[in-house]
Structures are given as structure tokens and as C-alpha cells.
Amino acid sequence: MNTVRLSRRAFGKLAVAVVATFSLAPFSEFAWSEPDLPVDLRANRRLDGWIRVDEEGAVTIFTGKAELGQGILTALSQIAADELDVNLARVRMISADTARSPNENYTFGSQSVEQGGAALRAAAAQARAVLVGAACRHLKVSEADIRVEDGAILVGDGRRITYADIVRDEHELLACDIAADVTPKRPSEYKLVGKSVPRIDLPAKFTGGAAFVQDIRLPGMLFGRVVRPPRYGAKLVSVSEASVMRLPGVVAVVRDGNFLGVIAEREEQAIAARRALIEGTQWSADFVALPDVDHLQTALPQWRSEDKVISQAGQDTPASSIAMQLEATYSRPYLSHASIGPSCSVAQFRNGHMTVWSHTQGVFPLRGNLATVLEMPTGTVDVVHVPGSGCYGHNGADDVALDAALLAREVEGRPVKVQWMRDDEFAWAPISPAMVMRAKAALSRDGRIADWNYEVWSNSHAMRPGQPGGVNLLAAWHLAKPFQPSPPPEIPQPYGNGDRNAVPVYDLPRRRVTNHLLPDAPIRTSSLRTLGAHGNVFAIESFMDELALAANADPVEFRLAHLSDPRAIAVVREAANRSGWQPEAKGDGQRGRGFAYSRYKNIGAYAAIVVDVRIERSTGAISVTNVTAAIDVGRVINPDGVKNQIEGGVVQALSWALKERVMFDRKQIATRGWQDYPILSFAEVPPIDVVALERPDQASLGAGECSLGPTGAALANAVANAVGVRLRDLPLTPEKVLARLV
Amino acid sequence: MSISIAVNGKRHVLPVAAETPLLYVLRNDLQLNGPKFGCGEAQCGACTVMLDNDATRSCVFPVGAVGKARVTTIEGLGHGERLHALQKAFLAEQAAQCGYCSSGMLMAAKALLERNPNPDQATIRREMAGQKCRCGAHNRIVRAIQRAAQELRG
Numbered sequence: 001m002n003t004v005r006l007s008r009r010a011f012g013k014l015a016v017a018v019v020a021t022f023s024l025a026p027f028s029e030f031a032w033s034e035p036d037l038p039v040d041l042r043a044n045r046r047l048d049g050w051i052r053v054d055e056e057g058a059v060t061i062f063t064g065k066a067e068l069g070q071g072i073l074t075a076l077s078q079i080a081a082d083e084l085d086v087n088l089a090r091v092r093m094i095s096a097d098t099a100r101s102p103n104e105n106y107t108f109g110s111q112s113v114e115q116g117g118a119a120l121r122a123a124a125a126q127a128r129a130v131l132v133g134a135a136c137r138h139l140k141v142s143e144a145d146i147r148v149e150d151g152a153i154l155v156g157d158g159r160r161i162t163y164a165d166i167v168r169d170e171h172e173l174l175a176c177d178i179a180a181d182v183t184p185k186r187p188s189e190y191k192l193v194g195k196s197v198p199r200i201d202l203p204a205k206f207t208g209g210a211a212f213v214q215d216i217r218l219p220g221m222l223f224g225r226v227v228r229p230p231r232y233g234a235k236l237v238s239v240s241e242a243s244v245m246r247l248p249g250v251v252a253v254v255r256d257g258n259f260l261g262v263i264a265e266r267e268e269q270a271i272a273a274r275r276a277l278i279e280g281t282q283w284s285a286d287f288v289a290l291p292d293v294d295h296l297q298t299a300l301p302q303w304r305s306e307d308k309v310i311s312q313a314g315q316d317t318p319a320s321s322i323a324m325q326l327e328a329t330y331s332r333p334y335l336s337h338a339s340i341g342p343s344c345s346v347a348q349f350r351n352g353h354m355t356v357w358s359h360t361q362g363v364f365p366l367r368g369n370l371a372t373v374l375e376m377p378t379g380t381v382d383v384v385h386v387p388g389s390g391c392y393g394h395n396g397a398d399d400v401a402l403d404a405a406l407l408a409r410e411v412e413g414r415p416v417k418v419q420w421m422r423d424d425e426f427a428w429a430p431i432s433p434a435m436v437m438r439a440k441a442a443l444s445r446d447g448r449i450a451d452w453n454y455e456v457w458s459n460s461h462a463m464r465p466g467q468p469g470g471v472n473l474l475a476a477w478h479l480a481k482p483f484q485p486s487p488p489p490e491i492p493q494p495y496g497n498g499d500r501n502a503v504p505v506y507d508l509p510r511r512r513v514t515n516h517l518l519p520d521a522p523i524r525t526s527s528l529r530t531l532g533a534h535g536n537v538f539a540i541e542s543f544m545d546e547l548a549l550a551a552n553a554d555p556v557e558f559r560l561a562h563l564s565d566p567r568a569i570a571v572v573r574e575a576a577n578r579s580g581w582q583p584e585a586k587g588d589g590q591r592g593r594g595f596a597y598s599r600y601k602n603i604g605a606y607a608a609i610v611v612d613v614r615i616e617r618s619t620g621a622i623s624v625t626n627v628t629a630a631i632d633v634g635r636v637i638n639p640d641g642v643k644n645q646i647e648g649g650v651v652q653a654l655s656w657a658l659k660e661r662v663m664f665d666r667k668q669i670a671t672r673g674w675q676d677y678p679i680l681s682f683a684e685v686p687p688i689d690v691v692a693l694e695r696p697d698q699a700s701l702g703a704g705e706c707s708l709g710p711t712g713a714a715l716a717n718a719v720a721n722a723v724g725v726r727l728r729d730l731p732l733t734p735e736k737v738l739a740r741l742v
Numbered sequence: 743m744s745i746s747i748a749v750n751g752k753r754h755v756l757p758v759a760a761e762t763p764l765l766y767v768l769r770n771d772l773q774l775n776g777p778k779f780g781c782g783e784a785q786c787g788a789c790t791v792m793l794d795n796d797a798t799r800s801c802v803f804p805v806g807a808v809g810k811a812r813v814t815t816i817e818g819l820g821h822g823e824r825l826h827a828l829q830k831a832f833l834a835e836q837a838a839q840c841g842y843c844s845s846g847m848l849m850a851a852k853a854l855l856e857r858n859p860n861p862d863q864a865t866i867r868r869e870m871a872g873q874k875c876r877c878g879a880h881n882r883i884v885r886a887i888q889r890a891a892q893e894l895r896g
Contacts, residue, residue, distance in 0.1 A: 069840025069877055198836060205841030206829045208776035208817035212842065215775040248759075268766045271782070340780050340788055340876050341842040390840030390877045422781040640836055644879070648839050651878025674785040674874070682867040685880040 037180055040064065040119035044102035048174040050123035051080070053131070057151050057164035059084060059091045061124075064104025065116040066096040066361060067201060068391035070645060070704050072112045074199045075637040078192040079117050083124030083184055085148035086163070088192065093200070096363045096385030106362035106464065108393070108527065109495070110604055110702025113637055117700060125184040130173055134166050187635060187696045194696065196640035201387070213359050213386040214419060216346045222251055223267040224407040224418040225274035227260040227281060228428050229478070231668035232288035232524070236260060240280025247273050254410050257480030261407050263416055274421070287667040290522050297331040297729060300436040300457040305516035310493050311503040314510030319442050319451035326550055327440040330539035332730040334523055334662040335432040336677055341389025342425040343396030347404035348415040354381045354408070358401040359388025365466025366398050370405055373476045373483060392652070394526040396420055396429035398465045399474035406475055423672040428474060430526030431662050431669075433459040433518075435498060437539030447551040449562060452511040454540070458498035459521040460488030461531035472526075488519050494602040501533035501709060504540050505599045506562035523664065529652070530705045533600060537709025538657075538716065538730065541596035545717045546726060554583040555595045555717065565599075567606055567632050570693060572597050575608035575630035578691055585721075590615055591625075592722025596713035598706070605706035606632040609650070611714040612686075615722050620738030622719060624654055624686040629707055631690070634698035642703045646690045649707035655680035657712040657730055747808045749774075750818030760806025764798075765789045767805045768815060776816035776845035780874070787873035790846035791815050797853035816845040819852060828852055831890035832883070839877030847873050851887045859895055863888065 044050065044064070052060045061080045067073045073093045081088050094100055096107070104116050128148070135153040136143055138161060146153050151163040167173060187193075204211040229236070236258045244253055244262065249269030254261040262277055264270035291299045346357040354376060360366045363383040371378040388397060404418040420428075435458040442451035463485065465472045470486035477483060491497045499515035548558035556576045563569050575581075581595070592615075597608040612626040627650050636642050659678050663670040671677050712730065720726045725740040745762075746755045749772060756771050763782075768774045768791065777800050780788030784799035791800045792814040820826035828848050831837070838844045847870070854861060854869045861869065866884050875883065 069842075071839070198833065199838075202833060202836065202838055202841060202844075205838060205844050206816070206832050206848065207819075207821045207825070208774060208815065208845065210775055212775075212778075214778065217770075217773060266766065267770055268762050338876055339842070340786055340840075340874055341778055342780070387840070389842035392876075419779060422783060422785075644836060644839060644882070647881065648878030651880060652876070655878075673783060674781060679874065679876065680878075680880075681874070682870045682880050682884065683864075685867075685878070688881060 038115060038118035038122055040102065040104045040115050041122055041178055044119070045177045047123060047126055047130070047176050047178050049102050050120060051127045051174060053163045053167050053174070055164050055168045057090060057162055059086055059151070061091055061093050061120065062101045063093065063095045063116060063120060064102045065112040066107040066385040067387045068107060068361065069387065071199050071638065071641040072107070073201060074197060075113055075641060076117060076120055077200060078195070078197055078637055079121050080124045082190050082192040083121055084128050084151070086151040088197065090151060098363050098367045099382045099384070103364045106365065108361050110600060110705045112702065113700045114702050117637065121184045122182050123178055126178045126182040127174055129182065130176070131163050131166055134170060134173055135161050138166070193635070193637050195638070197638055199641070211387060212341070213346060213357050213388050214341060214344045216357055216386065216417065218346065218348065218415040221346070221415040221417055222263050222265060222411060223270040224261055224263045224404060224416045225270045225421065226403050226418065226424065227262070227274055227277045228424060229258060230283055233286040234283040235286055237282040237284055239277065243280060244273050244276050247276060252410050253277070254407055256406065257482065258478040259406065259475045261403060263407050263411055271421070288522055290664050290666050290668070292666070293664055296333065296434045297329065297436055300434060300518065301516070303457070303518045304520055305457065305518050306490070308490070308515050308517070309512060310496070310499050310515050311513040312511060313508070315512060319510050321444050322442045322450055323445045324550060325440065325442045326547060327438070328543055328546060328728060330437045330439070330542060330728040332435050332535045332538065334434045335528055335656055335660050336426060336662050336671065337392050337395040337429055337528060338677055338679055339389040339391065339395060339425070342420040342422055343400040343429065344388055344417070344419040345397070345401040345404040346415055346417045347401070347408035349405070349408045350413050352380055354405055356381070356383045356401050356405055357386045358383055359386060359391060359397045360401060361391065361394065361397070362464065362466060365464065366401060369465040369471050369473055370402060372471055373402060373473060373479070374405060374409065393432070393528040394430050394464050396425055399428070402473045402475045422674070426671050426673065426677060427669040428524070430463060431523050432528030433461055433498065433521070433525040435532060435535035437535055439539055439543040441543065441547055443547060443551050447553055449506070449508055449547060450510060452504065452508045454502060454504070454512070455514045455516060456499055456502050456532065456536060457516040457518060458532060458535070459518045459523070459525045460497055461525065461527050462489055462491060462497050463526035488517060490517065496532060496601070498532035499536070500531045500601060501536040501598060503602060505568065505602055506559070507564055508562070530600070530708050533598070533705070533709045534653070534656070534712060537596070537598040538712040541598065541710060541713030542716050542726070542728065545594070545720065556581055557583060559597055568597065568599060571606045571608040571630045571632050574691060574693060575610050575628055578630060578689065579610035579628035581610065587722035587724070589723060590617060592718045592720070594714040594717025594719070594721055596710035596717060598710045600706040605701040605703055607706040607710050609707065609710040609714040611711065611718045613715065613718040613722055615719065615737060617741060620734035620736070620741060622658060622732060622734070622737060624684070624715065626686050627688045627711070629688065629690045630693065631703070631706060632693045632695055633703045633706070634695050634701045636692055637700060639692065642692055643690045645703045646707045647688045649705065650688050650711050651680055651685055653708040653711035654715060657715050657732055659731055661731055745805050747805060747813060749813040750815060758805060760804060762805045763801055764791070764803045764805045764808060764813070765800040768800060768813070774815050774817050778842055778845060787846040787850060788843050790849045790873065792849055792853055795853060795856040797850045814849070816848050819848060827890040827893045828886070831886040831893065834889060835882045835886040837882035837886040838879050843873060843875045847875070847883055851890070854887070855891055855894060860891060861887070
């Protein structure tokens with residue numbers, strides 16, 4: 001379904017008959033079987049499952065990765081077109097569709113270019129080799145005698161044959177497995193990779209084309225809305241069903257245990273019926289006791305925890321020649337995805353088959369959970385990815401897909417579109433966990449870190465559908481026959497859960513890092529951009545500045561003294577140079593600048609950030625006046641796309657760090673609308689200068705998340721530099737600044 | 743029960759209740775994709791359309807109150823080969839990530855340029871403050887509006 005070209009396309013045209021060529025076995029069974037192949041190919045070996053060429057020469061690329069607003073389909077089309085030697089205009093992308101695409105698991109963790117791109121590159125290289133091999137046989141020439149231009153194989157004597165000509169003769173040419181020894185092009189041969197190709201999905205989005213799941217219109221489509229409990233734990237006592245059924249356009253009121261929904265002919269009728277249901281519905285007084293939102297920093301370390309030392313070294317010998325010890329505790333609150341468009345899905349149940357159009361990050365995992373809840377065989381459920389509003393992690397996309405399926409089941413044959421209302425989104429989409437980070441370190445007399453001890457506490461940042469031991473879909477927990485959530489997973493380093501980036505990227509010969517996974521989550525939590533990396537990098541990089549200050553060292557020099565990876569050193573130096581960093585410059589009581597560095601997941605993209613601030617001393621308000629970002633994402637596929645991702649990450653991280661905090665009282669989520677959850681606005685967004693280091697011969701690294709952790713820390717460091725006040729609890733609100741300025 | 747409104751230069755007579763928010767008439771009766779549901783509370787700007795030359799939050803504006811005003815959505819701004827200067831500028835600056843807020847941004851920008859054909863950067867940032875963007879494309883959007891303003895001034 002998710003097909004995009006340079007021209008606008010109607011959704012109805014997209015239902016081309018292409019059948020799946022992959023097995024239904026779960027992704028993980030294949031994932032580690034053949035280490036030489038890109039991981040996403042191991043589960044999806046069939047070449048024509050990735051690439052097809054039709055008799056007109058159009059190239060269809062199937063990817064299991066999904067467009068989340070990050071521009072991934074453009075980047076993947078560049079990779080495929082380059083390997084195939086075709087122009088971008090020939091390429092159309094079909095993404096994340098359980099009936100048609102390869103199973104590439106979730107689109108998450110900045111892995112789409114790294115893994116999806118590597119797989120597609122290998123598949124495209126193989127397709128080119130097969131097509132060129134057939135052409136050479138046909139023309140009776142060797143590969144040394146030909147060149148390929150936009151899908152045409154040209155011989156020096158003027159003869160030519162096109163990919164289209166070849167597949168016209170040999171329909172099954174690409175119906176083979178991808179070889180393990182396929183050799184993609186050398187980076188020096190790329191023509192499209194490395195170019196700032198315009199995003200293929202933006203023309204439709206700027207002209208009113210059908211671009212989002214919200215834009216799907218099917219014949220006979222109805223509109224649904226859901227009514228959630230007022231708080232966790234409340235049970236449905238009574239429903240004013242009869243009076244709501246009499247409202248204009250209402251087709252059905254659907255109740256199953258504590259799940260309540262309504263279906264109407266028109267969207268505004270569904271919204272009115274939802275309002276009437278809310279007013280006429282009684283819920284029990286049950287509640288789940290929530291923590292005190294103002295004392296999370298002391299509360300979290302008291303909760304039941306599953307503790308694990310995730311990194312340690314040098315513990316056999318005591319730290320020596322210690323000059324001083326430092327300890328500090330940092331924290332961040334619960335955060336909301338706060339996408340502009342509430343979650344939406346369309347579902348249709350017809351002839352025993354359920355089709356769900358969804359902006360999920362994982363069509364295959366969602367399909368499995370939907371089948372379980374609907375008690376349908378997996379093969380009778382299909383999930384088709386269609387973009388939604390900006391996706392920054394596990395939001396309400398999967399939940400609303402189940403909502404739509406539950407409603408569609410009640411009106412067999414007629415599609416139902418469900419979009420959450422704003423308050424559904426704030427109160428019920430998964431929330432990013434609050435975190436507490438405690439750092440202790442010893443400085444030696446020569447100003448080096450001689451000992452490092454770090455602990456982090458948080459609920460699970462990974463509660464997606466498709467995890468074993470339960471079903472992570474909201475409505476499933478509310479049904480008369482309820483399902484239980486899956487238990488929180490322990491995700492090994494270097495990926496981590498709340499402990500992502502908890503292991504410092506610095507040379508620390510004596511260190512101990514402990515993760516405290518808090519399995520009892522009073523607030524429903526899951527993945528938001530960077531998982532725990534945001535909190536951990538905020539803490540580690542704030543603490544590095546505190547240590548540098550204690551050691552009388554410049555923050556940049558202090559970091560460099562503890563780094564040995566040349567790529568890390570290069571981005572740190574580049575950010576310092578580009579921003580005109582003045583070693584040991586002190587703030588003037590109003591203006592200041594801060595530095596931070598991190599390597600995402602310790603194996604991903606490198607990012608060093610410099611933030612300049614101005615503090616209004618009478619109010620405590622922080623203005624960010626400039627941001628400089630130096631990054632290394634390996635080989636860049638689309639420079640402007642990478643820049644856009646870094647800029648966006650910086651803005652979102654500034655918004656988190658300056659303003660954002662999900663509020664609740666002891667019984668319920670209080671954050672229900674934009675008035676409760678301000679985000680950074682136009683006047684508050686600073687100029688952002690981004691430079692990506694040239695690394696054409698290094699593997700590509702995902703760019704979507706690397707900037708967020710360092711941005712938050714650089715902001716806190718800038719505030720400390722400006723006014724000499726160290727703030728360790730996010731967000732850095734004017735009240736907190738003012739309270740410390742007196 | 744019918745309402746007559748002019749949208750993108752074409753008059754429509756529709757059998758809808760007068761209190762129906764304009765947004766649902768545009769999206770569902772007229773099948774226009776541009777205006778988006780964001781909050782239903784006039785707080786985010788995703789649903790912004792123009793009534794004559796004024797930016798209007800269609801999610802709370804009753805269709806019955808449109809009266810003689812001309813409604814313009816992004817579809818009426820320009821399309822295909824005949825893009826408006828703002829749409830061209832948004833493409834040139836790649837001024838979006840997810841694009842969900844883009845239609846509202848473009849319409850609010852159009853209304854801004856109607857009021858003030860030569861806004862400086864600070865004015866653009868102040869006047870666009872009611873339009874929310876979560877992906878962080880703000881600076882690109884500001885540059886796109888400046889680019890379009892320059893082109894429109896000729």
C-alpha cells in the first residue's frame with residue numbers, strides 16, 4: 001500500500017496483484033543463521049521478494065521498512081537505483097505489507113539504512129548481476145564489453161537491450177535465491193547515493209495528495225471512535241447504549257468487557273456519539289495508585305527492580321592516587337510522543353479475512369498480536385503500512401489498529417476508520433519512562449577519571465506488540481476475556497533498554513555500570529526515540545562537565561583526554577572548531593555555552609553538540625540562541641535527509657529538555673491536551689548548524705537518534721556555564737532556574 | 743438541511759448539519775486530504791484553511807458559519823505543474839519531515855503573506871507560533887516562507 005512516486009497516486013491504484021514470496025516463519029528464527037549476509041536478507045532470501053522489473057522497465061522495490069516521516073523510502077530508493085543502474089523515476093517503493101513485503105521486523109533503532117539498506121543493496125546488486133548476465137548471453141558479449149545506463153545494457157558497437165526486454169523473454173529470471181557472495185558496487189561508483197535527492201513523498205504532502213492512513217477512503221467506509229476508561233484500573237459499570245443508538249448516524253455501540261467503541265456513518269457523528277457515551281457511561285472507582293509526580297527522583301530507586309551489572313572492569317584492584325570523589329543524581333520525567341496527528345487506522349473484515357491499514361512500526365509483529373486477540377489464523381490477517389503523523393517510537397498506532405479491527409468485526413464487509421481524539425493520544429498512547437541516573441566518580445591527581453560507578457533506574461522502554469509472554473495492545477487488556485501485557489524484556493548491550501548508552505563511550509579502566517529495570521510500571525510505558533539513551537547521555541555528559549570543572553579542565557579537552565576512537569575524536573574536534581569553542585571560557589552570568597558528545601548505542605552514529613544559551617535572570621527563562629552539531633554517520637546516503645534528521649532531533653531534544661513532562665495525580669493521567677503539554681514553537685527554535693563528516697568508505701549508520709542525548713546534556717552544560725548553576729532534573733523550567741539563581 | 747459553500751473556486755450544496763465542523767465536510771464530503779485532524783480544539787493548526795484571506799481552524803469552525811466566504815485549502819493553492827510559490831518553496835527547502843502539519847503550515851503562511859508580503863524572520867516566527875510541528879522542521883519552514891515571499895514580490 002505504501003507506494004510513493006514523484007507523482008500523486010490514488011490509493012485504489014495500488015492494489016496490484018503481487019503475492020508474498022517469503023515464508024511466514026518469525027523473523028528471529030532466521031536472523032542469525034548466516035552471518036555473512038546482511039541480517040534482513042537471512043530471513044528473506046528470495047530475490048523477487050525484494051525486486052521486480054516489469055515489461056515496461058519499471059522497477060518495484062519491496063522493503064519491510066516503513067516511512068515514519070524520516071525519509072527512509074527515499075534513501076532506500078537511492079540505494080536500489082544506484083546498484084541497479086536505473087534512474088530514480090523508474091523506481092517505485094512498496095513498503096511494510098504482510099501480504100507483499102519482506103519481513104524486516106520493526107522500523108526502529110536507527111537501523112533502517114544500516115540493515116534494511118544493506119539488505120536492499122545486496123539484493124539490487126544480485127538483480128543487476130542476473131539481468132546483466134542474461135543480457136550478455138543474449139548479445140554474446142562479456143560483461144567487460146558492456147555498460148548499463150538507466151536499465152539499458154549498451155555494447156560498444158551500438159547494440160542495446162533493456163531490462164524490460166530481458167524480463168519479457170525470461171519472466172522468472174529474478175525468481176531465485178540471493179547468493180551469499182553477491183558483491184555490491186564500490187562507493188566510488190555511486191551516482192545517487194551521497195546526493196541530496198528530494199524526498200519522494202513530499203510532493204503529495206504539499207499538494208493534498210493521499211499520503212497518510214488518515215487519507216484512506218474506501219467505499220462504504222464507516223467512522224469509529226473509542227471511549228477509554230477515565231483512569232487505569234476503572235471498570236465499565238453501565239453504558240447509555242440505547243440513547244446513543246438513537247443519535248444521528250450511529251450504526252453500532254460495541255462493548256466487550258471494558259472496551260467501548262461506537263461506529264457511525266459520518267465522522268462528526270461518531271465524535272458526537274463518543275461524547276454522549278462518555279457522558280452516559282459509569283465507571284467503577286477502581287484505580288491504579290500512581291507515584292507522586294513531584295518526587296520521582298527519590299521514588300524510582302525504591303521500587304522493586306531487576307538489577308544487572310552491564311559493564312565492569314578493573315574491579316580487582318582499588319582505584320589509586322585519588323584526588324577527589326564526586327557524586328550526582330540526575331533525572332528526567334515521563335515524556336509523551338505528542339505527534340501532531342492522533343493515531344489512526346482503517347480495518348475491513350470481509351469473507352473471513354481482516355485487513356488493517358496502519359502506521360505501525362512493525363506490520364508482522366502487529367499481525368501476530370491481532371490474530372491472537374481476534375482468534376483468527378495469522379494467515380487471515382494482513383497489516384499494510386501507510387504513513388501516519390510523525391512517528392518517534394511506539395505510539396498509539398498498534399493500539400488503534402486493534403480498535404479498528406474490533407469495530408470492523410461488528411460491521412462485516414464495511415471498512416471502519418478510527419482516529420483517536422487528542423485526549424486518547426495523550427492519556428493512553430505508551431509514555432516514555434521517567435529515569436533516575438546516579439553517577440559517582442573519582443578523579444586522580446593527574447585529572448583523569450580513575451573510577452566510575454553508574455546506576456540507572458527506569459521502567460521498560462520496550463513494550464511493543466509481538467513480544468513473548470503476552471499481548472502489548474491496549475484494547476486487549478480491556479476485553480471481557482482480557483490478555484496480559486508481555487513482561488518487560490531484557491535487551492542486551494549495546495542496544496539496551498533503559499540502559500541504552502548507560503555504558504560510557506570513554507576510556508574508563510575502572511568502571512561498574514548497573515541497570516535497574518523496574519518491572520512494575522504504574523504508568524503505561526514503551527519506546528520513545530533513543531529509549532534510555534536520552535536520560536543516560538544527559539546524565540553522563542552532564543557529569544563529565546562536572547568532573548571537568550572539578551579537575552579544572554576545559555570540557556572539550558577533558559573529553560578528548562578520555563577518548564581513543566579516532567572517529568569520536570574527530571567529531572568532538574569538529575564541533576569545537578566549527579562553533580569557535582574557546583577553551584575554558586566562562587559564562588557571563590547570562591550567556592553561556594555547553595558541549596556534549598555521544599555515540600548512539602555505543603556502536604552507531606557519532607554526535608557532538610554545542611549549545612549556546614541566554615538566561616533571563618529575572619524570570620529564569622532559557623533561550624537557546626544557537627546549536628552546532630558535528631556528526632559521523634558513516635557513508636551518507638542523502639545529505640539533506642541526514643541534516644533534516646539531525647535538525648529535527650535537536651529541536652525535539654530541546655523541547656523535551658526545556659518544557660516537557662507528562663503530568664498525573666495519584667489516580668490518573670492529567671496531561672490530556674496541548675494546554676497541558678507545551679512543545680517548542682517557532683520563536684524558540686534556534687539556528688542549527690549541522691556538519692556531517694565525510695566517511696564514504698565507512699558503513700552507513702542511522703541518523704535519526706544520535707543527536708538527542710547530547711543536545712539535552714549540552715543544554716544543561718550551557719546553563720551551568722552561563723550562570724554557574726547545575727540543574728540535574730529535566731525539564732529545565734524557568735522556575736527551577738530562578739529558584740537556584742537567588 | 744443543506745449548506746452551500748464555495749471551496750477552491752467551486753460551489754457545493756451539501757446535505758450536512760450547519761453545526762458540522764468545516765473540517766469533516768472538507769475531508770469527508772469533498773474528499774480533500776489537505777486539512778488534517780490534529781486536536782479538534784483549535785490548538786495545533788493542522789486543520790488550518792483560509793476563509794477569504796484569513797487563516798481559520800476548520801476543526802472548530804461550523805460549516806454553517808462559512809456563509810459567502812471563499813474557502814481555500816491546499817488543494818486550491820496549487821497542484822501538479824501549477825504549484826503556488828509557497829509549495830515550490832517548501833519543496834525547494836524540503837520543509838517537512840512527516841508532513842502531517844504541512845498543509846496547515848502552508849495555509850497559515852499564505853494568510854501571513856496576504857497580510858504582510860515582506861515579513862522578516864522574527865515576524866514569521868511570531869505569526870506562525872500557533873502552528874505546531876513535532877518533527878522539528880521549523881527553520882526549514884521559515885526559510886521556505888521567506889523564499890516564497892521573495893518570489894511573490896518578484
